[in-house]
Amino acid sequence: xxxxxxxxxxxxxxxxxxxxxxxxxxxxxxxxxxxxxxxxxxxxxxxxxxxxxxxxxxxxxxxxxxxxxxxxxxxxxxxxxxxxxxxxxxxxxxxxxxxxxxxxxxxxxxxxxxxxxxxxxxxxxxxxxxxxxxxxxxxxxxxxxxxxxxxxxxxxxxxxxxxxxxxxxxxxxxxxxxxxxxxxxxxxxxxxxxxxxxxxxxxxxxxxxxxxxxxxxxxxxxxxxxxxxxxxxxxxxxxxxxxxxxxxxxxxxxxxxxxxxxxxxxxxxxxxxxxxxxxxxxxxxxxxxxxxxxxxxxxxxxxxxxxxxxxxxxxxxxxxxxxxxxxxxxxxxxxxxxxxxxxxxxxxxxxxxxxxxxxxxxxxxxxxxxxxxxxxxxxxxxxxxxxxxxxxxxxxxxxxxxxxxxxxxxxxxxxxxxxxxxxxxxxxxxxxxxxxxxxxxxxxxxxxxxxxxxxxxxxxxxxxxxxxxxxxxxxxxxxxxxxxxxxxxxxxxxxxxxxxxxxxxxxxxxxxxxxxxxxxxxxxxxxxxxxxxxxxxxxxxxxxxxxxxxxxxxxxxxxxxxxxxxxxxxxxxxxxxxxxxxxxxxxxxxxxxxxxxxxxxxxxxxxxxxxxxxxxxxxxxxxxxxxxxxxxxxxxxxxxxxxxxxxxxxxxxxxxxxxxxxxxxxxxxxxxxxxxxxxxxxxxxxxxxxxxxxxxxxxxxxxxxxxxxxxxxxxxxxxxxxxxxxxxxxxxxxxxxxxxxxxxxxxxxxxxxxxxxxxxxxxxxxxxxxxxxxxxxxxxxxxxxxxxxxxxxxxxxxxxxxxxxxxxxxxxxxxxxxxxxxxxxxxxxxxxxxxxxxxxx
Numbered sequence: 001x002x003x004x005x006x007x008x009x010x011x012x013x014x015x016x017x018x019x020x021x022x023x024x025x026x027x028x029x030x031x032x033x034x035x036x037x038x039x040x041x042x043x044x045x046x047x048x049x050x051x052x053x054x055x056x057x058x059x060x061x062x063x064x065x066x067x068x069x070x071x072x073x074x075x076x077x078x079x080x081x082x083x084x085x086x087x088x089x090x091x092x093x094x095x096x097x098x099x100x101x102x103x104x105x106x107x108x109x110x111x112x113x114x115x116x117x118x119x120x121x122x123x124x125x126x127x128x129x130x131x132x133x134x135x136x137x138x139x140x141x142x143x144x145x146x147x148x149x150x151x152x153x154x155x156x157x158x159x160x161x162x163x164x165x166x167x168x169x170x171x172x173x174x175x176x177x178x179x180x181x182x183x184x185x186x187x188x189x190x191x192x193x194x195x196x197x198x199x200x201x202x203x204x205x206x207x208x209x210x211x212x213x214x215x216x217x218x219x220x221x222x223x224x225x226x227x228x229x230x231x232x233x234x235x236x237x238x239x240x241x242x243x244x245x246x247x248x249x250x251x252x253x254x255x256x257x258x259x260x261x262x263x264x265x266x267x268x269x270x271x272x273x274x275x276x277x278x279x280x281x282x283x284x285x286x287x288x289x290x291x292x293x294x295x296x297x298x299x300x301x302x303x304x305x306x307x308x309x310x311x312x313x314x315x316x317x318x319x320x321x322x323x324x325x326x327x328x329x330x331x332x333x334x335x336x337x338x339x340x341x342x343x344x345x346x347x348x349x350x351x352x353x354x355x356x357x358x359x360x361x362x363x364x365x366x367x368x369x370x371x372x373x374x375x376x377x378x379x380x381x382x383x384x385x386x387x388x389x390x391x392x393x394x395x396x397x398x399x400x401x402x403x404x405x406x407x408x409x410x411x412x413x414x415x416x417x418x419x420x421x422x423x424x425x426x427x428x429x430x431x432x433x434x435x436x437x438x439x440x441x442x443x444x445x446x447x448x449x450x451x452x453x454x455x456x457x458x459x460x461x462x463x464x465x466x467x468x469x470x471x472x473x474x475x476x477x478x479x480x481x482x483x484x485x486x487x488x489x490x491x492x493x494x495x496x497x498x499x500x501x502x503x504x505x506x507x508x509x510x511x512x513x514x515x516x517x518x519x520x521x522x523x524x525x526x527x528x529x530x531x532x533x534x535x536x537x538x539x540x541x542x543x544x545x546x547x548x549x550x551x552x553x554x555x556x557x558x559x560x561x562x563x564x565x566x567x568x569x570x571x572x573x574x575x576x577x578x579x580x581x582x583x584x585x586x587x588x589x590x591x592x593x594x595x596x597x598x599x600x601x602x603x604x605x606x607x608x609x610x611x612x613x614x615x616x617x618x619x620x621x622x623x624x625x626x627x628x629x630x631x632x633x634x635x636x637x638x639x640x641x642x643x644x645x646x647x648x649x650x651x652x653x654x655x656x657x658x659x660x661x662x663x664x665x666x667x668x669x670x671x672x673x674x675x676x677x678x679x680x681x682x683x684x685x686x687x688x689x690x691x692x693x694x695x696x697x698x699x700x701x702x703x704x705x706x707x708x709x710x711x712x713x714x715x716x717x718x719x720x721x722x723x724x725x726x727x728x729x730x731x732x733x734x735x736x737x738x739x740x741x742x743x744x745x746x747x748x749x750x751x752x753x754x755x756x757x758x759x760x761x762x763x764x765x766x767x768x769x770x771x772x773x774x775x776x777x778x779x780x781x782x783x784x785x786x787x788x789x790x791x792x793x794x795x796x797x798x799x800x801x802x803x804x805x806x807x808x809x810x811x812x813x814x815x816x817x818x819x820x821x822x823x824x825x826x827x828x829x830x831x832x833x834x835x836x837x838x839x840x841x
Contacts, residue, residue: 061329071308074300075295075296076298077090089102096338100150100151116357117398117640118360121155122169123659124360126637129782134188140152150335156172156201157202158171158204161674165207169619183234184233194336200243201243203231205254206227208586209681209682210682213246213248215686216248221771222694226694241276242273244260244277265292280298288302361640361643365646365650366659368661369631371630375718376652381611385575387414388569389579394435401510401584413578432565432577433561434553436515440552451549454539456546460541474556477552478550478551479523481551484541484545488538490535491526510582519549578617580618594622602614610629612632613633617643658757665708667707672700702773712827741794742795746790746791747785760777761775761777762778768816779796802819803815
């Protein structure tokens with residue numbers, strides 16, 4: 001077969017890719033839903049200088065490319081001048097096709113250089129503000145371009161299905177509607193700045209446990225009404241790329257799943273960008289390219305030599321390669337990357353990025369509890385403050401894994417609180433819980449050795465063996481801090497920190513994985529018996545030398561830290577206690593409780609001082625057996641580099657907490673949508689069943705009549721709110737058939753300016769013989785009102801929000817008949833309700 005292709009052969013394949021149907025039922029909307037409702041828009045964010053005649057230019061390039069050059073455009077390679085990004089495509093210099101650099105970017109651009117560390121997407125989502133998501137995206141887009149990147153691997157459109165999932169902080173919500181709104185706007189923001197957005201992970205990558213092997217089984221209706229909504233919104237927003245997931249979907253790997261990639265993504269939704277694999281998520285050559293995978297990352301295991309051999313051997317038509325190259329080049333051209341004079345990269349605007357980071361952190365913060373006016377801190381309560389907890393002194397910026405960003409700087413909350421409190425206030429600090437350990441006394445070992453400041457020269461080795469004796473049983477945590485190759489530490493013959501290959505080893509946590517000075521950290525907690533123990537430490541300098549320190553935490557250290565925290569709490573008028581949970585890509589949580597001794601710390605401190613505010617730097621839903629003892633709880637998630645200032649703004653009332661939960665917090669670990677059924681999570685025998693169906697998140701709690709700790713949409717304010725005057729009539733969304741207009745009045749009845757998120761939900765259709773939620777989120781409005789001010793709120797509910805996916809018709813079907821409409825402050829606080837007839841005509 002010739003190594004060039006005519007436009008005619010490429011177009012034949014493009015036409016074939018538009019076939020609609022298959023196991024996912026990727027059909028177009030049925031006539032009962034107005035044309036264009038929720039479908040792809042024609043609003044790609046191409047740079048202003050993109051040149052005309054792009055199609056002819058792409059065809060001409062394809063004619064000139066050799067097979068080797070074409071396949072080189074379909075897989076990643078090593079970057080000889082890496083900027084620390086995730087992936088690299090070398091391009092074809094002889095034809096003016098530039099290299100592509102692809103960076104992680106869920107919460108800022110992840111490269112070697114410093115960048116704006118934005119708040120976690122889950123915190124952004126809690127603002128319920130699509131315009132803010134677009135602003136957030138613009139920061140990522142500009143910084144990606146400024147830092148030498150062409151593609152960003154963001155946003156993550158997967159739903160929060162289980163509170164155990166390790167990457168929930170990178171997701172937006174458990175609710176499909178809210179996720180779709182925010183994903184679409186973030187894509188638009190990124191691409192307005194000229195960076196190509198890659199929506200990920202397509203599809204059903206909702207956990208880290210077994211993510212590269214699990215087979216996720218989900219019914220057609222479940223897929224369309226839950227997980228797929230965010231991806232569809234990204235395509236409608238003009239996303240340039242889609243990343244295929246690691247897992248299987250209904251028996252087939254996502255990266256070679258023709259119903260997903262060809263029939264649904266391209267055929268039904270009209271996606272015209274390219275599909276890349278997640279890193280090492282491609283599993284074949286012939287099946288993958290035949291199903292619609294265009295690019296294998298990060299290397300060419302399947303799309304390098306094996307693809308060239310398959311073409312030359314006749315098992316893959318060269319036209320399939322040409323079609324994949326065509327998609328990539330067309331997208332590059334759309335963003336001006338093939339222009340004779342590509343747009344100059346902008347300079348970084350670190351100050352502007354920091355302003356957005358602080359704005360998002362404050363806007364998304366959720367006040368979960370506030371008793372007896374504990375917050376905001378004012379008057380006497382603000383003049384005597386105890387700050388407790390390790391993350392009060394060491395800022396918790398972001399989660400681990402591919403979302404980790406090296407920030408320009410990140411002040412500690414303790415410093416921000418002291419600055420805001422002013423010179424007339426006393427702010428004391430107590431550690432409460434040690435994260436990084438105390439030095440081992442040199443005389444602990446026989447023979448003695450200083451293990452806290454060891455330096456090993458390049459090419460040299462170091463070893464020490466000794467013994468120590470415990471007078472009584474104790475629980476010890478041993479920690480090794482190191483640069484370079486990890487030292488070996490053997491206790492009683494067992495290696496405490498074995499080097500394991502795989503993703504869990506590669507992705508350390510965002511807080512615990514490194515010490516404040518940047519050294520990598522590993523820790524191990526052991527129950528040690530009284531008596532003699534043998535300790536052996538070995539280290540190798542390697543090419544660049546090595547530094548390390550071995551530290552420990554004992555029962556006596558823990559007890560002393562707790563006692564000091566209680567003493568400090570008693571001496572203050574108010575307590576701000578920072579609690580954490582360190583989540584990361586590569587592993588799921590094993591418990592919804594706070595790790596370590598934090599529950600005991602909170603209970604002891606709150607008993608000593610009931611005016612205790614707990615600030616949570618956690619990733620997802622958390623159980624709180626200590627809740628009733630506290631005065632207030634402020635959910636800050638992972639707040640980014642400006643989290644300290646934003647937290648102080650909220651604690652002192654400079655900003656009203658306007659965030660609302662985008663995920664339900666369970667009262668009990670056993671009472672969640674996946675609790676108690678291992679087939680739902682984490683799966684049995686490599687197979688996982690989404691048997692909860694469409695009842696994801698708050699929908700499950702409503703259907704099962706389970707009372708959560710905090711419901712979806714919950715969040716308190718420093719003022720009070722009143723809802724009244726609900727009116728509902730047909731035809732709201734620009735006169736769209738099958739839509740509704742919902743109006744009601746929201747009044748600030750308190751004495752402070754405040755921010756509210758008014759929410760609208762709809763009940764099921766009596767005329768659809770399909771599974772439906774008890775209540776589904778249909779719309780929302782974020783508003784800020786002065787004391788006593790009232791605003792008439794209008795929420796248009798479109799036909800998609802009133803429709804269900806019919807697996808027999810493979811289409812969205814409008815839910816007609818008499819339906820109930822609710823308005824209020826959360827999924828469980830809905831004081832207004834009315835009924836309206838939804839008609840198809």
